[in-house]
Amino acid sequence: MSSSQTSDSIEIDQNHDTRYLINNNDKVNGGNTQTDEAEVRVKILKPFTLPFMRYNNLLRLILLIDGITCVTLWLAGGDSTQLRKSIFHFTITTSVFDLACLALARMILLFLLWTRFEDTAAIIIDHPRGTGLLRRKTIVLFLSILFTLGFMAYSMAKLILLYLPASKADRAAMNSSYVGCAIASLVFTLIELVATLPANTLISRVGQYRKFNPSKGTANLRRVLGLAKEEFWIILGGVLALLVSSGTLMIAPYFFGQVINNAITRNEGLNTTVVILLAIYVGGSIASFFRSWLFTLAGERLVARIRKMLFNAIIVQEIGFFDKNRTGELTNRLSSDTAVIQNAVTVNISMLLRYILQIIGSLIVMFILSPSVTGVLLAVVPIIAIMAVLYGRKLRDLRKKFQDELANASNVAEETIGNIRTVRSFNGEKKTMNHYGEMIENSYNIGRKLALYTGLFNGYMGIFAQGAIVLVLWFGAKQVLEGHLTAGLLTSFMLYALNVAMAFAFITSLYGDFMQAVGASVRMFELMDRDPELKLEGGLKPQKFQGVLEFKEVSFKYPARSDTEVLKDINFKIKPGEMVALVGPSGGGKSTTVNLIEQFYHPNTGSIALGDDDLRNVDAVWLRDNIGLVSQEPILFACSIYDNIQYGCDATRSEIEEAAKQANAHDFITSFSEGYDTLVGERGVRLSGGQKQRVAIARALIKNPSLLLLDEATSALDAESEYLVQEAIDRAMNGRTVLVIAHRLSTVRSASKVLVIDKGRIVEEGTHDQLIEQGGVYKKLVLRQLTAGATTNPSENTA
């Protein structure tokens, strides 16, 4: 695991499920018991941030200085010829090339071991009883000490070898920087050994200085890349094409230099060299076509797949989840976050590989052409690299904030445009313009900072990269003057140097993109990994929907408002074929009762039974197949009337028409020129209220439900529509078990039982006549309706 990943996320035991729940935040904010239980079920990867100033980073700094010092001392040991000799005619007593290589190996190896050590120490804090963690920590520490001791022993032996066998004359001839390299190697390994010994105490203190950062989850680059497994072969094809195109980039400058050399020396081979150069460029372009095509293709496939996966993961979440998360935010995850990831996993990877190959290949060729000039160029790399890493982190944080602000703004836009009629009727345009403007202003402010940092970084990179090029040019020109290099070779060298510089610049910008992708994937994986608290499928599927539906001591709080009990100790029964009416003041809990029967939520205490079965144990899909729901303000989908009715279940045209006839909808549908194929517009805006309701009734009836849940319309319809809707409802209720949230006196009168719900409790229960006789809340409701002279809506009158 890389250091950046370490600070992003601390991974738990690899053998276990390491999923991070989106409702982890609930716990931090004092969540409810359901959430806590869910958290116990799933091992949570806690997101923490470690401070920059910590022991492990001090160790890393020592390693960096060690590597740079040893390599520089080796490079400083002579001119190009000597350096080449020290590599290609290596003898252990006269060359320190081995020490330079070992310093680099040490840098990488100890870096990885210490990082692993810190990770394990952090995991132990969260999982003190985690199996094998202590052993892992001890092994890693032991290996660190062992390797450091090995490096130290080698450095000491090397120092002795450099000194002992050499004669006085040899010793005098040997460059003092070689001895310096051996001494530096010994001193640094000693420092590293001393620093490793207290590591157990000092690194293990991560728990004291880490900070909880709820916005960080389990995503890391490895997991993001893992998404592209299915595109492996396409990506492999792309990589092969990439190797070819990068190879041509690598050899082209050499032939470029040869052309110049041939021109200067008036060599006959000029034409042949030019043809070779042309062939290289053409070959490179063809390979580039395949590279670009295959990587883009892989990206498109991947994004299509993850969008489907993500949508599937979102759509099966329980209703409580949608109460807590805004639509705009979720759709943003589907569109923009997945696009960011698509780029990172394919195009960015291709570019990263390309530039890495470009850098490595160019450096190797440069090294062969002139090791000393290459050394001069490399001296600048650490300065650029450190700055690039710092910049990358800043950029990642800023981009994440930027995305969040943008998501907020899209939320406002979506809400406003979706409800434009309400906005218009309240003259809310100015208000929403200002509101949206403010949101965009917030994102702009972060964008401004982004622009400044990008500018500063580019300036900084420009100064150092171009400075390095000038330095190399100066050094190379001197070599040409001294006769160590030809002008053609220097030209090739400079082209390679430009290749390296360009590739470096691109890689640093890619780093920011990767970090942005990791940020986006955190949110995406949170959704993908989330286990719905209420399973969509699974459970009992009784042969028939039969038996008494009974609420037993049911109490309920909405997950989004867990401090308010909406239903309290509700008890009632609905027998098969019975029609029960729910009445009561607005906000009393009538719709909530219906929501619980639909299994949108589970009761917090008590239970709902169907016959002998607890609804919790019944397959929710089977249950909803047997229930028809007509809500107060029915929502239709933006498709044809035919498709809207068929949404209830697959049915033939004649069945659909039959359902429409029963719902009193057939006549108005056939009066449209396009009949059943008439498009209803978003949420059914192109139909009147009464028409929408009748289509919704047909949609419910097509299922031939055993239980009908009806929420009577409170919105006033004209007398004709009212009559048609009511007649449809009365027909739909015939011969079925019905629970109706009643707003009309005639419905209540015909009910076998009336339940009066007020402030979450059933305050009265009985037939209309019995309740009138009791003279309680129900009588007041009815009287108010009568005195108001209304015929439709007792709940509105009592609100």
Ligand SMILES: Nc1ncnc2c1ncn2[C@@H]1O[C@H](COP(=O)(O)OP(=O)(O)OP(=O)(O)O)[C@@H](O)[C@H]1O
């Ligand atoms: N999704 C939700 N999240 C949080 N609280 C909710 C949610 N839905 C409803 N409530 C709250 O639950 C209480 C009961 O609401 P419910 O919709 O059941 O009332 P109702 O009796 O059907 O009212 P009305 O006749 O006005 O439709 C109200 O206080 C309401 O604010």
